[in-house]
Amino acid sequence: MIFNDFIEKITSSEFCFNVTEDICRHFQCLSGDMNPLHTDTEFAIQKGFPDRIMYGNILNAYISYFVGMTMPCPDVMIQAQDIKFRRPFFMNDNIVLMSNIEKFSKAVECIVFKLEFYRIIPDGRQLVANGHVQIGLLHDKI
Amino acid sequence: MEKEEIIVQVQNIFRDVLENSSIILTPNTTSADIVEWDSLSHIQLIVEIESHFDVEFTSEEIVAWKNVGDMVNFIFSKKR
Numbered sequence: 001m002i003f004n005d006f007i008e009k010i011t012s013s014e015f016c017f018n019v020t021e022d023i024c025r026h027f028q029c030l031s032g033d034m035n036p037l038h039t040d041t042e043f044a045i046q047k048g049f050p051d052r053i054m055y056g057n058i059l060n061a062y063i064s065y066f067v068g069m070t071m072p073c074p075d076v077m078i079q080a081q082d083i084k085f086r087r088p089f090f091m092n093d094n095i096v097l098m099s100n101i102e103k104f105s106k107a108v109e110c111i112v113f114k115l116e117f118y119r120i121i122p123d124g125r126q127l128v129a130n131g132h133v134q135i136g137l138l139h140d141k142i
Numbered sequence: 143m144e145k146e147e148i149i150v151q152v153q154n155i156f157r158d159v160l161e162n163s164s165i166i167l168t169p170n171t172t173s174a175d176i177v178e179w180d181s182l183s184h185i186q187l188i189v190e191i192e193s194h195f196d197v198e199f200t201s202e203e204i205v206a207w208k209n210v211g212d213m214v215n216f217i218f219s220k221k222r
Contacts, residue, residue, distance in 0.1 A: 079182060105192050107199040108185040136185065 001073040003109045003137055007101070009072035010111070015097045016120075017062055019054050024091060027055050053088035056129065059117050062097050063133050066115075075138040079110060083131035087119075094120040095128070102132065109137040143221050148195075148214050155190050159183060169211025195221065 028034060036043035037053055044052040060083065067078050089095060095117055102114040112134045118125035153167040160178035173179040179187070191213075192198055197220045207213050 079185060103189060103193045105185075105189045105199070107192070107201050107204050108188045109201075110185050110189060112189060134186070134189070 001075060001137070003106055006072055006137055007104060007111065010101060012098070012100045013070065014099075015062070015066065015070065017065075017095045017097070019058060019089065019091060019093050019095060021091060023058065024054060027058050027061070031055070031057070049088060051090050054090055054093070056083075056085040056088075059083060059085075059095070059097075059129050062095070062117070063115065063131075066097060066099060066113075067133060067135050071135070076135045077138055079134045079136050081131065081133040083115075083129055085129045087126060087128045089119045089128045096120065096125065111135055143218070145214055145218050148217050148221070149210065151194065152191060152210065152214060152217070155194055156187065159186050159190055167210050169209060169214065171210040172208070191217070197221070 024038075028038075033055065037047065037049075038044075038055055039052060041052050044050075060081070063081055063083070064078070067076055068074075096119075098116045098118070099113045102112045104111040112132055115131050115133060116127060117129040119128050149167055149169070153165060156165045156167060156176070156179075157163050160176065160183055162176075162178055165176060173184070188199065188204065195217050197217060199216070203216060207216065
Protein backbone atom coordinates (compact mmCIF):
# COMPACT_ATOMS: atom_id res chain seq x y z
CA MET A 1 0.00 0.00 0.00
CA ILE A 2 1.19 3.53 -0.77
CA PHE A 3 1.97 5.55 2.35
CA ASN A 4 -0.30 8.46 1.39
CA ASP A 5 -3.24 6.08 0.93
CA PHE A 6 -2.39 4.32 4.17
CA ILE A 7 -2.33 7.45 6.28
CA GLU A 8 -5.52 8.83 4.74
CA LYS A 9 -7.39 5.72 5.87
CA ILE A 10 -6.30 6.05 9.47
CA THR A 11 -8.69 7.83 11.77
CA SER A 12 -8.77 8.39 15.49
CA SER A 13 -10.03 5.23 17.09
CA GLU A 14 -11.21 3.61 20.30
CA PHE A 15 -11.04 -0.05 21.23
CA CYS A 16 -12.41 -1.63 24.37
CA PHE A 17 -10.89 -4.65 26.11
CA ASN A 18 -12.15 -6.60 29.08
CA VAL A 19 -9.37 -7.77 31.40
CA THR A 20 -10.57 -11.25 32.25
CA GLU A 21 -9.22 -13.96 34.50
CA ASP A 22 -8.35 -15.89 31.36
CA ILE A 23 -6.26 -12.99 29.99
CA CYS A 24 -4.49 -12.67 33.34
CA ARG A 25 -3.71 -16.40 33.40
CA HIS A 26 -2.36 -16.34 29.85
CA PHE A 27 -0.16 -13.36 30.72
CA GLN A 28 1.18 -15.23 33.74
CA CYS A 29 2.04 -18.20 31.53
CA LEU A 30 3.76 -15.93 29.03
CA SER A 31 5.71 -13.79 31.47
CA GLY A 32 6.23 -16.13 34.41
CA ASP A 33 5.48 -13.14 36.66
CA MET A 34 3.69 -14.42 39.75
CA ASN A 35 4.45 -11.45 41.99
CA PRO A 36 1.90 -11.39 44.85
CA LEU A 37 0.83 -7.87 43.93
CA HIS A 38 -0.91 -9.56 40.98
CA THR A 39 -1.87 -12.88 42.58
CA ASP A 40 -2.60 -12.28 46.28
CA THR A 41 -5.44 -9.97 47.27
CA GLU A 42 -4.35 -9.71 50.91
CA PHE A 43 -0.82 -8.75 49.87
CA ALA A 44 -2.18 -6.07 47.52
CA ILE A 45 -4.49 -4.66 50.22
CA GLN A 46 -1.54 -4.60 52.64
CA LYS A 47 0.29 -2.42 50.12
CA GLY A 48 -2.59 0.03 49.92
CA PHE A 49 -4.51 -1.20 46.88
CA PRO A 50 -8.20 -2.14 46.97
CA ASP A 51 -7.51 -5.46 45.26
CA ARG A 52 -4.72 -7.29 43.45
CA ILE A 53 -3.70 -5.17 40.51
CA MET A 54 -3.42 -6.29 36.94
CA TYR A 55 -0.18 -6.50 35.01
CA GLY A 56 0.46 -3.15 33.34
CA ASN A 57 2.20 -4.92 30.52
CA ILE A 58 -1.08 -6.50 29.44
CA LEU A 59 -1.63 -3.08 27.89
CA ASN A 60 1.38 -3.67 25.65
CA ALA A 61 -0.46 -6.67 24.23
CA TYR A 62 -3.34 -4.36 23.36
CA ILE A 63 -0.88 -2.10 21.53
CA SER A 64 0.19 -5.16 19.59
CA TYR A 65 -3.46 -5.83 18.69
CA PHE A 66 -3.95 -2.19 17.71
CA VAL A 67 -1.01 -2.24 15.31
CA GLY A 68 -1.32 -5.78 14.05
CA MET A 69 -5.05 -5.97 13.57
CA THR A 70 -6.59 -2.54 13.09
CA MET A 71 -4.40 -0.78 10.53
CA PRO A 72 -5.64 -0.28 6.97
CA CYS A 73 -3.35 -3.08 5.77
CA PRO A 74 -1.25 -5.79 7.44
CA ASP A 75 2.05 -4.45 6.06
CA VAL A 76 3.12 -2.79 9.29
CA MET A 77 5.78 -3.26 11.93
CA ILE A 78 6.28 -1.71 15.36
CA GLN A 79 9.52 0.27 15.45
CA ALA A 80 9.30 1.74 18.95
CA GLN A 81 6.87 2.19 21.78
CA ASP A 82 6.76 3.71 25.23
CA ILE A 83 4.19 3.54 27.97
CA LYS A 84 3.77 5.21 31.34
CA PHE A 85 1.52 3.67 33.95
CA ARG A 86 -0.57 6.33 35.70
CA ARG A 87 -2.97 4.31 37.83
CA PRO A 88 -3.55 0.62 38.51
CA PHE A 89 -6.34 -1.34 36.92
CA PHE A 90 -8.04 -4.47 38.12
CA MET A 91 -9.55 -7.79 37.16
CA ASN A 92 -12.67 -7.44 34.99
CA ASP A 93 -11.97 -3.79 34.24
CA ASN A 94 -13.01 -2.55 30.83
CA ILE A 95 -10.05 -0.77 29.31
CA VAL A 96 -10.47 1.69 26.44
CA LEU A 97 -7.53 2.34 24.14
CA MET A 98 -7.73 5.70 22.37
CA SER A 99 -5.33 6.47 19.54
CA ASN A 100 -4.48 9.55 17.53
CA ILE A 101 -1.75 10.24 15.00
CA GLU A 102 0.80 12.48 16.71
CA LYS A 103 3.22 12.83 13.80
CA PHE A 104 4.33 11.03 10.70
CA SER A 105 7.04 11.12 8.10
CA LYS A 106 6.40 10.38 4.45
CA ALA A 107 10.16 10.29 3.85
CA VAL A 108 10.71 7.27 6.08
CA GLU A 109 7.10 6.03 5.93
CA CYS A 110 6.42 5.89 9.61
CA ILE A 111 3.67 7.07 11.93
CA VAL A 112 3.79 7.89 15.62
CA PHE A 113 0.51 7.35 17.46
CA LYS A 114 -0.34 8.90 20.78
CA LEU A 115 -2.06 6.29 22.94
CA GLU A 116 -4.19 6.64 26.03
CA PHE A 117 -5.65 3.82 28.10
CA TYR A 118 -8.67 4.47 30.31
CA ARG A 119 -10.53 2.22 32.68
CA ILE A 120 -14.27 2.60 32.73
CA ILE A 121 -15.49 3.68 36.15
CA PRO A 122 -19.08 4.41 37.29
CA ASP A 123 -18.81 8.15 36.67
CA GLY A 124 -16.71 8.12 33.54
CA ARG A 125 -13.18 7.19 32.55
CA GLN A 126 -9.91 7.16 34.46
CA LEU A 127 -6.53 7.38 32.73
CA VAL A 128 -4.44 4.33 33.59
CA ALA A 129 -1.60 4.67 31.09
CA ASN A 130 -0.43 6.67 28.13
CA GLY A 131 2.36 6.49 25.62
CA HIS A 132 3.26 6.17 21.99
CA VAL A 133 3.80 3.57 19.36
CA GLN A 134 5.79 4.17 16.19
CA ILE A 135 5.04 1.96 13.21
CA GLY A 136 6.60 1.61 9.80
CA LEU A 137 5.05 0.55 6.52
CA LEU A 138 6.50 -2.59 4.93
CA HIS A 139 6.89 -3.29 1.22
CA ASP A 140 7.28 -6.53 -0.70
CA LYS A 141 10.91 -7.48 -1.28
CA ILE A 142 10.26 -10.48 -3.51
CA MET B 143 17.90 30.69 11.77
CA GLU B 144 21.63 30.31 11.10
CA LYS B 145 23.30 27.00 10.24
CA GLU B 146 25.24 27.04 13.50
CA GLU B 147 21.98 27.20 15.43
CA ILE B 148 20.46 24.44 13.31
CA ILE B 149 23.34 22.07 13.95
CA VAL B 150 23.10 22.70 17.70
CA GLN B 151 19.41 21.87 17.65
CA VAL B 152 20.00 18.81 15.48
CA GLN B 153 22.71 17.73 17.91
CA ASN B 154 20.25 17.99 20.80
CA ILE B 155 17.79 15.82 18.87
CA PHE B 156 20.53 13.25 18.21
CA ARG B 157 21.45 13.21 21.91
CA ASP B 158 17.84 12.77 22.94
CA VAL B 159 16.83 10.13 20.38
CA LEU B 160 20.06 8.16 20.61
CA GLU B 161 20.23 8.59 24.40
CA ASN B 162 23.86 9.65 24.28
CA SER B 163 24.61 13.07 25.75
CA SER B 164 28.21 13.00 24.53
CA ILE B 165 27.35 13.14 20.82
CA ILE B 166 28.98 16.11 19.09
CA LEU B 167 27.94 16.79 15.52
CA THR B 168 30.04 18.53 12.90
CA PRO B 169 29.14 19.06 9.25
CA ASN B 170 31.33 16.06 8.40
CA THR B 171 29.68 13.63 10.83
CA THR B 172 28.22 10.50 9.22
CA SER B 173 26.44 7.45 10.60
CA ALA B 174 29.80 5.68 10.66
CA ASP B 175 30.90 8.07 13.42
CA ILE B 176 28.01 7.35 15.81
CA VAL B 177 27.50 3.78 16.89
CA GLU B 178 23.85 4.32 17.90
CA TRP B 179 22.95 5.76 14.48
CA ASP B 180 21.56 2.68 12.75
CA SER B 181 18.78 2.20 10.23
CA LEU B 182 16.03 2.12 12.86
CA SER B 183 17.27 5.09 14.86
CA HIS B 184 17.70 6.93 11.56
CA ILE B 185 13.93 6.72 11.09
CA GLN B 186 13.35 8.14 14.56
CA LEU B 187 15.85 10.92 13.94
CA ILE B 188 14.10 11.94 10.72
CA VAL B 189 10.69 11.95 12.40
CA GLU B 190 11.96 14.12 15.26
CA ILE B 191 13.89 16.50 13.00
CA GLU B 192 10.91 16.99 10.69
CA SER B 193 8.67 17.62 13.67
CA HIS B 194 11.10 19.94 15.45
CA PHE B 195 11.85 22.14 12.45
CA ASP B 196 8.37 21.77 10.95
CA VAL B 197 9.79 20.66 7.62
CA GLU B 198 9.01 17.72 5.41
CA PHE B 199 11.66 15.68 3.61
CA THR B 200 11.31 13.21 0.79
CA SER B 201 13.07 9.87 0.70
CA GLU B 202 15.08 11.05 -2.33
CA GLU B 203 16.33 14.09 -0.43
CA ILE B 204 17.42 12.00 2.54
CA VAL B 205 19.25 9.47 0.39
CA ALA B 206 21.20 12.30 -1.23
CA TRP B 207 22.65 13.50 2.08
CA LYS B 208 26.23 12.40 2.58
CA ASN B 209 26.70 13.82 6.06
CA VAL B 210 25.18 16.01 8.76
CA GLY B 211 26.30 19.11 6.87
CA ASP B 212 24.08 18.17 3.93
CA MET B 213 21.16 17.69 6.32
CA VAL B 214 21.77 21.04 7.99
CA ASN B 215 22.10 22.80 4.62
CA PHE B 216 18.81 21.31 3.56
CA ILE B 217 17.02 22.39 6.72
CA PHE B 218 18.58 25.85 6.35
CA SER B 219 17.27 26.15 2.78
CA LYS B 220 13.77 25.14 3.89
CA LYS B 221 13.71 27.58 6.80
CA ARG B 222 14.95 30.66 4.92
